[in-house]
Amino acid sequence: MRSVxxxxxxxxxxxxxxxxxLREIGGEAAFAAIQDAGTDKVDALxxxxxxxxxxxxxxxxxxxxADWIGLWRQEAVKVExxxxxxxxALRAALMAVSAGDIDTALVVGVxxxxxxxxxxxxxxxxxxxxxxxxxxxxxxxxxxNALMMRRYMHEFGWKHEDFAPFSINAHxxxxxxxxxxxxxxxxxxxxERSAMIATPINLLDASPTGDGAAAVVIVPAEKVASLxxxxxxxxxxxxxxxxxxxxxxxxDPLFLSAAYESAKRAYEMANVTPKDIQVxxxxxxxxxMAALSLEACGFAERGQGVRLGLDDRIGPKGRVPVCTRGGxxxxxxxxxxxxxxxxxxxxxxxxxxxxxTQVDGARIGMAQNIGxxxxxILTHILKTG
Amino acid sequence: MRSVxxxxxxxxxxxxxxxxxLREIGGEAAFAAIQDAGTDKVDALxxxxxxxxxxxxxxxxxxxxADWIGLWRQEAVKVExxxxxxxxALRAALMAVSAGDIDTALVVGVxxxxxxxxxxxxxxxxxxxxxxxxxxxxxxxxxxNALMMRRYMHEFGWKHEDFAPFSINAHxxxxxxxxxxxxxxxxxxxxERSAMIATPINLLDASPTGDGAAAVVIVPAEKVASLxxxxxxxxxxxxxxxxxxxxxxxxDPLFLSAAYESAKRAYEMANVTPKDIQVxxxxxxxxxMAALSLEACGFAERGQGVRLGLDDRIGPKGRVPVCTRGGxxxxxxxxxxxxxxxxxxxxxxxxxxxxxTQVDGARIGMAQNIGxxxxxILTHILKTG
Numbered sequence: 053m054r055s056v057x058x059x060x061x062x063x064x065x066x067x068x069x070x071x072x073x074l075r076e077i078g079g080e081a082a083f084a085a086i087q088d089a090g091t092d093k094v095d096a097l098x099x100x101x102x103x104x105x106x107x108x109x110x111x112x113x114x115x116x117x118a119d120w121i122g123l124w125r126q127e128a129v130k131v132e133x134x135x136x137x138x139x140x141a142l143r144a145a146l147m148a149v150s151a152g153d154i155d156t157a158l159v160v161g162v163x164x165x166x167x168x169x170x171x172x173x174x175x176x177x178x179x180x181x182x183x184x185x186x187x188x189x190x191x192x193x194x195x196x197n198a199l200m201m202r203r204y205m206h207e208f209g210w211k212h213e214d215f216a217p218f219s220i221n222a223h224x225x226x227x228x229x230x231x232x233x234x235x236x237x238x239x240x241x242x243x244e245r246s247a248m249i250a251t252p253i254n255l256l257d258a259s260p261t262g263d264g265a266a267a268v269v270i271v272p273a274e275k276v277a278s279l280x281x282x283x284x285x286x287x288x289x290x291x292x293x294x295x296x297x298x299x300x301x302x303x304d305p306l307f308l309s310a311a312y313e314s315a316k317r318a319y320e321m322a323n324v325t326p327k328d329i330q331v332x333x334x335x336x337x338x339x340x341m342a343a344l345s346l347e348a349c350g351f352a353e354r355g356q357g358v359r360l361g362l363d364d365r366i367g368p369k370g371r372v373p374v375c376t377r378g379g380x381x382x383x384x385x386x387x388x389x390x391x392x393x394x395x396x397x398x399x400x401x402x403x404x405x406x407x408x409t410q411v412d413g414a415r416i417g418m419a420q421n422i423g424x425x426x427x428x429i430l431t432h433i434l435k436t437g
Numbered sequence: 438m439r440s441v442x443x444x445x446x447x448x449x450x451x452x453x454x455x456x457x458x459l460r461e462i463g464g465e466a467a468f469a470a471i472q473d474a475g476t477d478k479v480d481a482l483x484x485x486x487x488x489x490x491x492x493x494x495x496x497x498x499x500x501x502x503a504d505w506i507g508l509w510r511q512e513a514v515k516v517e518x519x520x521x522x523x524x525x526a527l528r529a530a531l532m533a534v535s536a537g538d539i540d541t542a543l544v545v546g547v548x549x550x551x552x553x554x555x556x557x558x559x560x561x562x563x564x565x566x567x568x569x570x571x572x573x574x575x576x577x578x579x580x581x582n583a584l585m586m587r588r589y590m591h592e593f594g595w596k597h598e599d600f601a602p603f604s605i606n607a608h609x610x611x612x613x614x615x616x617x618x619x620x621x622x623x624x625x626x627x628x629e630r631s632a633m634i635a636t637p638i639n640l641l642d643a644s645p646t647g648d649g650a651a652a653v654v655i656v657p658a659e660k661v662a663s664l665x666x667x668x669x670x671x672x673x674x675x676x677x678x679x680x681x682x683x684x685x686x687x688x689d690p691l692f693l694s695a696a697y698e699s700a701k702r703a704y705e706m707a708n709v710t711p712k713d714i715q716v717x718x719x720x721x722x723x724x725x726m727a728a729l730s731l732e733a734c735g736f737a738e739r740g741q742g743v744r745l746g747l748d749d750r751i752g753p754k755g756r757v758p759v760c761t762r763g764g765x766x767x768x769x770x771x772x773x774x775x776x777x778x779x780x781x782x783x784x785x786x787x788x789x790x791x792x793x794t795q796v797d798g799a800r801i802g803m804a805q806n807i808g809x810x811x812x813x814i815l816t817h818i819l820k821t822g
Contacts, residue, residue, distance in 0.1 A: 146536075147535075
């Protein structure tokens with residue numbers, strides 16, 4: 053694989069953007085990334101999106117956005133892998149640049165969710181699960197995660213409040229991220245008293261969805277000579293793996309084998325171990341997923357992911373800083389865009405732009421994007437230099 | 438780009454498969470291609486599909502099919518570009534194999550359309566157009582094509598019956614393809630008397646949709662030593678280009694600039710000209726698209742595409758054999774699968790397996806897959822040797 057560098061990043065504030073269309077949100081992030089990259093040449097466009105066909109009656113987002121942002125005649129395509137659509141689009145773009153056919157690729161993760169009612173969006177999100185064997189039973193996506201969390205608590209003896217540190221850390225970090233959806237610190241008390249959604253998952257275990265887009269411009273690393281003093285950031289590891297789409301088909305529903313597998317391949321490719329990872333933007337769609345991700349990626353023993361939070365190790369000054377810009381929990385989770393927000397945030401850390409939530413001396417960071425209840429998982433490792 | 442060979446092909450008969458699910462249809466084609474390739478090792482799966490999120494409430498088809506066909510833990514992803522989803526998935530796979538990260542990739546184009554009513558499918562297909570500026574006016578996808586056809590007839594002075602040879606050729610060829618949806622020869626009289634859909638497009642101008650899947654297994658060409666006497670078939674050219682998603686934004690609505698651009702790049706990459714193409718599986722979703730595709734790819738002058746049919750040059754023994762297995766018109770158009778059916782059919786021609794519709798001595802073939810009314814167009818050129 054030809055080494056690839058991330059030349060520019062862009063993102064929009066996440067929220068309910070009643071005044072902006074799908075076009076406008078994606079375009080805003082795309083132009084921000086192009087401007088940040090300082091290039092006016094883009095050879096190909098890769099879009100990560102999950103819901104536009106159902107929420108906006110719009111498919112073919114590759115051509116749709118190439119048209120909108122003026123990439124006339126250029127190659128463009130959409131990649132979909134449920135909530136992992138963003139990272140999957142990045143990986144497709146990495147392959148294209150690596151193959152040598154394309155030099156400069158723009159990758160945009162975009163989602164416009166607020167144009168439908170909550171009921172419609174819940175139905176649309178449920179398409180990430182197995183329609184024949186899960187949805188047919190009437191279970192929602194949060195319901196599936198609730199089953200995993202309850203089983204985890206039973207199996208390993210944790211109480212609900214033991215998950216609080218994940219949300220508290222995410223909310224605290226988001227207050228310093230202007231692009232985050234939520235800017236409100238929370239406490240254990242507030243976490244425990246929050247409204248129940250699907251027991252044991254309550255409102256503060258769950259990430260808020262929203263409208264948002266994030267973008268990166270990637271180029272062959274060899275073409276990046278000077279960046280006006282900014283460090284050059286390369287993709288040192290990239291891997292994707294799958295698991296059964298239905299949770300009940302897994303030998304062990306509490307082990308994210310696709311996270312394990314994709315992290316393992318990414319570590320090997322980057323020639324690092326979990327110890328070397330200085331910042332980890334993980335996929336905390338629900339607090340349980342944060343715990344399971346930390347375990348599968350080698351940061352904690354089985355059933356001990358929550359301990360990292362309780363031991364105060366997940367903050368920006370901790371041993372395994374996670375969700376340093378707010379994570380899905382507080383930055384927000386515009387599903388198909390999330391994977392690119394994570395990449396953008398790791399780049400911000402490696403550039404040293406995160407002020408009070410900056411991880412000191414961060415040179416190696418990781419992002420992990422999860423589709424469905426663990427069926428598609430991509431891991432990317434970025435490095436300076 | 439590392440040279441890539443097509444090692445195996447598979448397809449299902451197109452029809453209304455009330456007895457088979459999305460899973461089963463895609464799996465059938467996947468297993469057929471794996472068996473044909475004679476390999477039991479697949480590193481990654483690429484799915485081309487447009488409609489499963491709306492028709493089958495199923496997203497994340499990469500993991501969905503990796504799970505179903507037993508590619509446990511492997512990388513898998515879905516690519517979408519409306520009716521060009523199949524070829525777009527192939528191109529993503531080509532990039533991945535070219536990049537060197539992956540050796541054996543399985544590409545499946547799959548669509549299950551008959552589980553919804555015609556009205557719902559018409560709405561779902563309309564997401565290929567511009568939701569804000571075309572759909573908002575209430576126009577359907579066939580309506581957009583009808584506007585193009587009417588303008589073409591006005592501009593260049595053709596009558597409706599002048600388009601008949603495209604459908605007659607497709608139907609005649611399909612009678613010899615066991616996987617085709619329609620097995621019925623037609624005449625000019627029948628063509629002219631067929632039911633009007635959206636004037637001037639009648640039923641026999643339009644391709645039938647359907648349930649179906651097609652698949653190919655690709656590997657680095659250098660790894661293909663011997664194929665038991667079958668010719669080695671390589672991808673000599675691959676290119677994708679876009680145009681505005683809305684027809685009204687184009688300078689000239691009767692020129693498929695993305696077809697021109699992608700064909701031009703594919704010709705350059707394969708080092709051939711239109712004269713060298715011995716078989717051309719084009720995207721005849723409507724007869725007008727066959728004419729426009731032939732013109733944009735350099736087989737006819739502007740406004741003269743229909744003349745190739747009238748001059749009897751598009752049959753298997755003609756100068757530009759098109760739709761040799763029935764084309765979209767009679768083989769059928771399971772939208773996200775069509776691009777892979779076209780590739781499978783070009784491979785069948787290059788292998789010399791097409792009996793009475795065999796193009797004598799075919800060594801170079803082309804397939805062109807069109808998304809929307811010309812917004813995303815991919816061109817692939819295959820060669821023996």
